[in-house]
Amino acid sequence: MRFAIKTRPEHTTWQQMREMWVAADEFEIFESAWHWDHFYPLSGDMAGPNLEAWTTLAALAQATRRIRVGCQVTGMIYRHPAVLANMAATTDVISGGRLELGVGAGWNQLECDAYGIELPPLKERFDRFDEGVQAMIALLTEKVANFDGQYVKLTDAYCEPKAVQTPHPPITIGGKGPKRTLRSVARWAQQWNVIVPGPAEWKPLKDILVQHCEDVGRDPAEITCSVNVRIDPDQPLDRAVADAAAYGEAGVDLVIMNLPLDASPSVLEPLAKSLASLT
Template identity: 55%
Template sequence: MRFAFKTSPQSTSWPDLLALWRAADAIEVFESGWLSDHFHATHGADPATPRLECWTALAALAQATSRLRLGTLVTGVHYRHPAVLANMAATVDVLSGGRLELGVGAGWNAEESDAYGIRLGTPGERSDRFEEACRVLTALLSPQPTTTFEGAHYRLTDARCEPKPLQRPHPPLCVGGNGEKRTLRTAARYAQHWNYDLGPIEGFRRARDVLHAHCADIGRDPATIRLSCQLRHTGDPAETAATARAFAEEGADLAIVYLTPPYTPAVLEPLAEALTRREGTRRSSPPAGPAVRTRPHTPGGPSCCPPW
């Protein structure tokens, strides 16, 4: 299993968030860092709580770090037209030297959607729109020069995304969500990475099996999709590490530890030590970071790439 961390850009200051990410960039145990993407405060916080915009912050963090892969968990596709999002993602991939992980979901937050006049839609509409958005994103970010697409929600005519991202055929697409009929089917078709949100291990096990069944239906090798789980850091590094190991036994490849504000670099070393400890021994050297994959796959269809 490999390890990552996640931060919400709310209930914090930019200097504190930046300090934590810079410190994590120097600790090779953490292969990636992730930001959540909302416009209003979440998790029961006061609605007036300031919250930094995700993609702008991600671009700044790309410049402030040199090793960490970095991504979104997740961007609701209804927030930004997928053609706009594709251009944003390509730019962040270039700025980061090819380190972007593009995490997307169907969207769920009615409160902020209503506040901004952004249509969230019914569950069925969200699923239809999400699948179309995945098709648009992978097409625009692929090496093909233009994209023409005709769907119920999106229409493109000879659309371009230049410059292209550095990663080929495109930055890995991470699909977040556990919807068995639609979201996991979309993940089976388009994702290189599927993420299980905060939840019990039984939910991960069931969603994993459903995802693999969808892969079987379309003839895709499930091993080509990386499986990750999110787990909230309890403040006890040993307890967090034990939870990560339990998910690893169920097939999770990556544990993404959700950190809680106030953010401080002091939390990172004890957590890294606990995550990599085996049978009471201390880690002597960190694992190497992930390689950038370049083996091509067919845009808009099942991937033949190895897991990212």
């Protein structure tokens, strides 16, 4: 079992976030660090600060040296897939090949309404997502990319410089939709991330993913299965570590520890020591 951390870019400062990621970079047990892609805080005062995902991610990539960096997950509706592919390639270059490319179909109606961003009906949203992932892969892997979808079209399109990682930065697809999301995971993802109450809810979803992999001729072992475990500041740290252990016993590959909003870097050493006992 492997481990990562996730910080929330809401109600915080750049300096605080940077300090946490730089500190996590020193603990080998944390293989990656993640944040989210939203423009408004998801808790507390919606008018409060929330750092933008990709500009922050590129800066954090520059500030760290070892830890892999990712956004969990980028809403495809917020940025044209061709633009996102170029952002990903550049961020991978900045990081020296440490980017995890997290993507999802998007869901936040409030943000879309506020910014005038169209949030299509669910079927169209996933159709657009599937086309977007394919277009990004084309741009990241082909010298000249062409794609003729219903919603996304590329005509002799370039994405240079290419990412450091080949054939492209690993793609993480987040979500638990059994028909569309998990099928997309089986077709294109190197990592599947889902947020569920516990292992009992995770296992049936993994079974569905395995079936989708069989349908498309994919080895499910090629896909890292990750989940999030929230560290409650009002509970002993052992509680979250026990939750992580339960996921590991269920077959989860990567447990991403969601740090409390007001946590300081001092939380990382005891967390690292506790998690080390599970490996």
